[in-house]
Amino acid sequence: MYLLKNENLNTEWLYTISPKGKFIDFNFKEIWRYRDLLFLFVKRDVITLYKQTVLGPLWYLIQPLITSVIFTIIFNGIANINVGEHVHPFLFNLAGITIWNYFAECLKGTSDSFKKNQNIFSKVYFPRVIMPMTVVISALLKFAIQFLIFIGFYVFFAFQGKSGTLDVNLLLLFPVLVLLMGLLGLGLGMIISSMTTKYRDLTFLVGFGVQLLMYVSAVMYPIQDAVEKIERSFPKSASFINPIIENNPLAQIVETFRYMFFSQGQFSVKGILVTLIVTVGIALLGLVIFNKTERSFIDTV
Template sequence: MNHQQHHWSIEPRNSLFDLKLKDTWAYRDLLWLLVRRDFVSFYKQTILGPLWFFIQPIFTTIIFTFVFGQMAKISTDGLPQPLFYMAGITAWNYFADCLTKTSTVFKDNANIFGKVYFPRLIMPLSIVVSNLVRFGVQFLLFLMVMAYYYFIAKADFGITWAILLFPLVVVLMALLGLGLGMLISAMTTKYRDLAFLVTFGVQLLMYATTVIYPLSTIAKKPLGWIVAYNPMTPLIETFRYGFLGNGTFSWEALGYTTAVTLGILMLGIVIFNKVEKNFVDTV
């Protein structure tokens, strides 16, 4: 008698390009619960609570003003140095937070992912939304500094029409950080070393943007094209141009950033959804 062995494999019929956006929308209540959890847990684990949102950009601005403004004498295109640096720091911090926290989403939530089903995309989305709270506080601080220099110090700057692009700038920063974070998170399920390089790499990447110098100055340098083609550079420049009336704004650069951001986001979602099917075996 021949004994035949049959091997069965039960797998969901999901296309590689099935982004599961419909499922994600159906679980939107869970998204807000996760945002609230992140917000509350942050306050419980710190002594000063929301004051840290103010302390970090203030101290960073002071250090940048002393090191790059006073010692290195790097140009700020005529803008007050603290105001120039705080504008760049405010924009950069939101992007950096979205990227770094999303990049470890698989590792940080392995226990939850292994026990209950929900669209995994909810988790990185909740990080991006919860970071909006911190961004909002730091943006309020920026507006306060901006008001001081305008009404009291009588500095020479002004708001331009590009301020209307502010919502678009924020969305693009969030989506760029989300896309890059999901790509890195998918890779760290197998290559743990990448998790240790993310924070260090993000700090280095900041120097390849216009956080500490204007594009008009660095563009003339031999390697200035690297900064110009950094997708974050047009966003920071647009942010400064809108609120301070000083910066290198161009529709072509903003369109380039939009195209790159959408491309990275789509690639990140596809790879994230592919990896989340079997990441529990490797995390």
């Protein structure tokens, strides 16, 4: 046995450190080998979140609730967005915000992966992609808290007949939707974090960009209603704006999420499949760019 091992050693190098990697060079095996690290980083995030001040975790409750109240006043009270008779506008907004927040958390958290971890990256090697993956998994915890709040209100409004109808079959899609949101946030975040190593001022755009993105992602309106209204109010630019909303994978996910709970709005298998393909594409692109940056970034910061 020992001899065999030795023989093996004589003939082959275990690995080499060389200047240029192949274009697509992820080592999924290596990431798998570091899975414990991923798990421990997530654990660290959870522990430190828990050990924060009282207001820390509480903030995750306050933020979506207040945002929903404001959206209800502005978009439903003032702007008269029609969310359907069977659903309370507050619940409608809360649903959108809950799933949207998960995406926003992932994107914001991953978009400064390189800068935030500069210290640790310059001292020790591990697959860099572990860091953004950690963010996406840790953000699940915040999502879970906010989702529970949503469920609480859902039950509350169900007693008043203001919660639409739950589509039990579609609940199977729930994990898929969350996964898609996470992947989208991860993919875009990795692309942005790679670009911010060269362009520092991009960081300031991220917060603003996420906000803009929210407005075209059907968070506070049903796609159908929005498309019709835009066609009526801005007939000339409708051909430009509407495709953005209709083809936006984020809007698809938000709309499907609501359809699941309220049985109203749009839902099509085709839409979800297209979203799936686009999402995987963005995530892979992010991975390629991230991997490319990973090799050189220590020398440029």
